[in-house]
Amino acid sequence: MEEEYFQIKEKKKEKKNNKKFFFRKKNRLKYKNYKFNKTKKYKFILIKYNFNNFFYPRIIIILKKKYIKYSTKRNYIKRIIKETFRLKQYKLKNLDYLIIIKNNIIKLKKKNIFNYFNKIWKNFYKKKLKIKKIIKD
Numbered sequence: 505m506e507e508e509y510f511q512i513k514e515k516k517k518e519k520k521n522n523k524k525f526f527f528r529k530k531n532r533l534k535y536k537n538y539k540f541n542k543t544k545k546y547k548f549i550l551i552k553y554n555f556n557n558f559f560y561p562r563i564i565i566i567l568k569k570k571y572i573k574y575s576t577k578r579n580y581i582k583r584i585i586k587e588t589f590r591l592k593q594y595k596l597k598n599l600d601y602l603i604i605i606k607n608n609i610i611k612l613k614k615k616n617i618f619n620y621f622n623k624i625w626k627n628f629y630k631k632k633l634k635i636k637k638i639i640k641d
Contacts (some may be wrong), residue, residue, distance in 0.1 A: 541601055546624060550608040552602040561596045563589050563603065573605030581609060581617065588621040595629050
């Protein structure tokens, strides 16, 4: 009886710890005449970004119907991008990201798209502070 109680308690703790990996509404950026100062070009995407006053990053994804005809494929790619963002959002700088997808991303497979975006997010990680040890003689 006690073992079951402790198992349930541990599961609740795990759920609390996993809360930080949600993709909430506050992480979605609404595009309304918003100006982005900086851009980075990659093979399959273009990322425009700007610093925000919040303590968390936000994202918006633009996928043109002209490039990807079927909505299922468009939504599939968006889902993968959101998933990579969700997993990396606590390592990212506090920026607003606008991701514009190019038409040749369809050629990639799911794993390749996932890995591709994981590599891209690494360019936007927060810099860790390097602590130098002072040795007294």
